[in-house]
Amino acid sequence: MMNENNTTTVGSDSQAFSEAVCEARPAHISGVAISDEVVLETRDVNVYYGDHHALHDTSLAFHKGEITALIGPSGCGKSTFLRSLNLMNREIRGCRVEGQIVYRDHDINTRRENLYELRKSIGMVFQQPNPFRKSIRENITFAPKRHGLTDRAALDRLVEESLRGAALWDEVKDKLDESAYALSGGQQQRLCIARTLALNPDVILFDEPCSALDPISTLAIEDLMNQIAQERAIVIVTHNMEQAARVSNRTAFFYMGDMVEYGETDQIFQRPNDARLNDYLTGMFS
Amino acid sequence: MADKNDGAQAARIRRSMRADRIATAVLAAIVGVVMLIVVSMVAYILFQGVGQLVKPGFLTEAARSNGTAGGVAYQLFDSFYLLVITLVISVPISLGGAVYLVEYAPDGPVTRIASTAIETLSSLPSIVVGMFGFLMFSVNFGWGYSLISGAIALTMFNIPILVRVIQQALEDVPSSQRDACLAMGLTRWETTVHVLIPAAMPAIVTGVVLSAGRVFGEAAALLFTSGMSSPARLNFLSLNFASPTCAWNIFRPGESLAVHIYKIYGEGSPEAQSIVWGTAALLMICVLLFNVLSRVAGKAIAKRMTAE
Numbered sequence: 001m002m003n004e005n006n007t008t009t010v011g012s013d014s015q016a017f018s019e020a021v022c023e024a025r026p027a028h029i030s031g032v033a034i035s036d037e038v039v040l041e042t043r044d045v046n047v048y049y050g051d052h053h054a055l056h057d058t059s060l061a062f063h064k065g066e067i068t069a070l071i072g073p074s075g076c077g078k079s080t081f082l083r084s085l086n087l088m089n090r091e092i093r094g095c096r097v098e099g100q101i102v103y104r105d106h107d108i109n110t111r112r113e114n115l116y117e118l119r120k121s122i123g124m125v126f127q128q129p130n131p132f133r134k135s136i137r138e139n140i141t142f143a144p145k146r147h148g149l150t151d152r153a154a155l156d157r158l159v160e161e162s163l164r165g166a167a168l169w170d171e172v173k174d175k176l177d178e179s180a181y182a183l184s185g186g187q188q189q190r191l192c193i194a195r196t197l198a199l200n201p202d203v204i205l206f207d208e209p210c211s212a213l214d215p216i217s218t219l220a221i222e223d224l225m226n227q228i229a230q231e232r233a234i235v236i237v238t239h240n241m242e243q244a245a246r247v248s249n250r251t252a253f254f255y256m257g258d259m260v261e262y263g264e265t266d267q268i269f270q271r272p273n274d275a276r277l278n279d280y281l282t283g284m285f286s
Numbered sequence: 287m288a289d290k291n292d293g294a295q296a297a298r299i300r301r302s303m304r305a306d307r308i309a310t311a312v313l314a315a316i317v318g319v320v321m322l323i324v325v326s327m328v329a330y331i332l333f334q335g336v337g338q339l340v341k342p343g344f345l346t347e348a349a350r351s352n353g354t355a356g357g358v359a360y361q362l363f364d365s366f367y368l369l370v371i372t373l374v375i376s377v378p379i380s381l382g383g384a385v386y387l388v389e390y391a392p393d394g395p396v397t398r399i400a401s402t403a404i405e406t407l408s409s410l411p412s413i414v415v416g417m418f419g420f421l422m423f424s425v426n427f428g429w430g431y432s433l434i435s436g437a438i439a440l441t442m443f444n445i446p447i448l449v450r451v452i453q454q455a456l457e458d459v460p461s462s463q464r465d466a467c468l469a470m471g472l473t474r475w476e477t478t479v480h481v482l483i484p485a486a487m488p489a490i491v492t493g494v495v496l497s498a499g500r501v502f503g504e505a506a507a508l509l510f511t512s513g514m515s516s517p518a519r520l521n522f523l524s525l526n527f528a529s530p531t532c533a534w535n536i537f538r539p540g541e542s543l544a545v546h547i548y549k550i551y552g553e554g555s556p557e558a559q560s561i562v563w564g565t566a567a568l569l570m571i572c573v574l575l576f577n578v579l580s581r582v583a584g585k586a587i588a589k590r591m592t593a594e
Binding site for chain 1: 392393462463464465466467468469470471472476480481484485
């Protein structure tokens with residue numbers, strides 16, 4: 001999917017920055033591809049808001065066990081693309097998604113697709129922590145209950161497993177019936193991740209999950225993403241270059257509605273091919 | 287030169303500060319006048335009415351001699367009963383309409399026409415709504431002067447207010463709540479019932495109780511629909527809903543407090559005048575209580591929902 005019409009390979013100004021960031025990465029994240037099992041794939045996806053053509057012919061694949069970062073300046077189409085992957089764009093009036101979105105060998109971008117089944121498999125975590133105005137326990141059990149799980153013991157187990165999965169159990173195990181709004185922002189975001197994990201999705205989409213959080217909470221979320229990525233494919237939209245370099249195996253760079261360059265994270269950050277990507281990494285625009 | 291400039295600057299600052307002080311004083315005076323009007327009206331009505339209001343039997347006895355003697359017990363009961371019937375009809379309809387407009391309706395001509403229709407309905411004079419209710423329900427449907435005719439007439443101008451209030455309350459729920467539900471594979475209906483309506487509930491309750499205050503004081507729409515008299519005797523224990531003396535029979539005529547005031551205001555006797563003032567004071571106290579209750583209930587629900 002590499003853009004062919006790009007210019008010179010850039011003797012990278014960004015190299016020093018990128019290497020520093022890649023050095024700082026936890027040992028178990030490689031910055032290189034580690035899996036060839038494709039879970040979710042897009043083929044020539046186009047998105048329109050009314051007459052506005054927001055995303056052009058984007059084809060990408062997401063692999064099990066990997067984190068893929070989507071980067072680019074504001075308005076470049078990366079969030080629009082992310083919201084197409086679980087068809088959340090369908091909920092926006094006037095938004096149209098064209099092209100194939102293939103989840104486990106099956107095109108989901110059809111009118112017949114059962115969105116409610118699909119979104120159990122492709123979860124999403126949003127920019128602002130958005131727990132429900134319910135207790136911590138109910139935040140976890142709400143969706144599974146609606147999907148038909150009624151057994152008390154199973155639900156209790158699910159609450160514990162999900163909260164442990166989101167590294168939140170020890171902090172909240174004594175106040176499961178208190179309001180989720182009593183938690184800090186970082187805890188709320190981990191609760192939102194736990195809530196998503198409770199449905200045991202194959203893919204989790206993160207839409208700038210740390211932009212409303214402090215640095216410590218941000219690191220906690222990044223750690224968490226690494227852990228849960230082992231069983232699934234993770235896609236994260238981020239404005240934070242260092243975060244993309246720290247957590248992801250592969251990175252895709254979007255610019256003005258085009259997916260400009262895609263590759264292993266180390267390559268994208270250390271040896272960018274496209275001049276626009278290089279400009280972006282070196283801070284010439286943002 | 288610099289001095290002169292400084293002088294001009296200082297004068298300008300003085301002028302703006304003076305304008306600011308004058309504006310503050312004028313605005314405060316306007317608010318003061320409004321408050322004075324409210325307080326003096328309430329005080330005057332209470333002063334005129336409280337003597338009658340505390341007379342033994344005023345709140346517990348039926349009216350005698352066509353309302354010019356006795357109490358207003360039946361009018362008080364009918365006012366509340368009309369209100370309850372009205373809310374039972376109008377709240378579900380308004381909730382449904384508002385949910386459809388906010389959560390389901392596509393942007394387009396249908397939504398715009400619906401919104402315009404609702405606005406028009408809310409600006410119809412209540413006497414006209416009463417006329418329509420009379421011709422439609424009392425005459426065409428053959429319900430005569432009855433509580434149900436009155437309640438439906440009240441419903442007609444309560445619905446637009448409620449739809450607007452509930453629409454606003456639903457729109458005020460952050461869209462991130464909606465997104466969270468949909469992203470976990472819940473349907474729009476599940477999202478609405480389990481997350482959006484509970485989150486909007488404090489504002490909805492406040493709106494419903496406030497609208498109840500308005501309905502409670504309405505007279506014009508009821509003159510031709512529920513009629514201008516309560517039965518001379520009501521039996522609260524009767525469960526024979528077809529009996530004209532059964533208090534719970536929605537097909538019997540009934541008279542609200544506001545209509546009662548209108549009816550006996552023209553009677554010249556001092557006793558009748560005294561009853562008018564007593565009824566007015568009672569009506570006003572009830573409406574004020576609705577206003578207080580709407581705040582208290584809204585706050586209590588919001589507190590229960592966020593703090594537990």
